[in-house]
Amino acid sequence: MVKLLIADDDIELCQLLQEYLTQEGFEITLAHDGGSAAKLILNDTFDLMVLDVMLPNMNGFDVLKEVRKESQVPILMLTARGDEIDRIVGLELGADDYIGKPCNPRELTARIRSILRRTETDYSRQKKKLRSIHLDDLYINPGSREALVNNEAIKLTATEFDILYLLANQAGELVKRDDLSEKCLGRSLEAYDRSIDMHISNLRRKLGTDIKGEERIKTVRGVGYQYVSHDT
Structure with missing residues (x-):
């Protein structure tokens, strides 16, 4: 239970x-x-x-x-x-x-x-069917819900992990804020809702800059976010 x-x-x-x-x-x-x-x-x-x-x-x-x-x-x-x-x-x-x-x-x-x-055991088993992601110095294992930078584990909340996985899985592509909210919060984005923006801010702080010393997650103002990878 x-x-x-x-x-x-x-x-x-x-x-x-x-x-x-x-x-x-x-x-x-x-x-x-x-x-x-x-x-x-x-x-x-x-x-x-x-x-x-x-x-x-x-x-x-x-x-x-x-x-x-x-x-x-x-x-x-x-x-x-x-x-x-x-x-x-x-x-x-x-x-x-x-x-x-x-x-x-x-x-x-x-x-x-x-x-x-997004966190219970049965859902975690489904996550194991998803592919692991390796971009530059970032490694994400959806089965264990682990994210590593330079082989060091990063402590992420369930929501932060899901947002990072979605962005990294579509690295180089724009992901709309509405889509992030629907898929990672399980609800529609409300007017003046900054939830996604705050989670992105937390991710940037925890992940640090990329191998070139730049922001990993690019803001497309008023639309959404893009994970920038030098592997893509």
């Missing part, structure tokens, strides 16, 4: 989500403060965490920072609806995606399933 950790100090909301998600086949653990959430996620095995920004004791951003030091477990942030700053900060710190509060339990479930499809 898929195990989820929900970290939110709204006890009534947590109970509602627990009841709904349990009926959807998930095993739910609740945490009502940041300290408890960080301890649970780092000391137990969960498939995904739903993390509210506004938590007592330790806010959601601090929890996210602590978790990302040790784990790439998928994290879906709960942010105030329309609060662009919280969304940007969450994505910068390594969240896989976000959803605004108050959220519809059905929409939340869809977001959770979308993220899990």
Whole structure:
């Protein structure tokens, strides 16, 4: 059974989500403060965490920072609806995606399933059928979901890995932001949505420059992105 950790100090909301998600086949653990959430996620095995920004004791951003030091477990942030700053900060710190509060339990479930499809065991087996990619000093193994630069493993979230694989698999070609969102976030790109842009920014920072000291991922303003390879 898929195990989820929900970290939110709204006890009534947590109970509602627990009841709904349990009926959807998930095993739910609740945490009502940041300290408890960080301890649970780092000391137990969960498939995904739903993390509210506004938590007592330790806010959601601090929890996210602590978790990302040790784990790439998928994290879906709960942010105030329309609060662009919280969304940007969450994505910068390594969240896989976000959803605004108050959220519809059905929409939340869809977001959770979308993220899990990219990380769960059965889906990983399907990934093994995809080709490995070797471009210049970059090597990507879709079976193990590993990315290496100069033979050194790069820690990537599930979303970052999928974006990198898609771009590298079409190296030299333009990939539209809409396509990246549909295929890597499992949802349509919303107006003024900067999720893909923030994930690209994280990838650039983690991967560093290419063998010529240039950006690996080129921005085609207003349209999308292109992975630049000197092998192509």
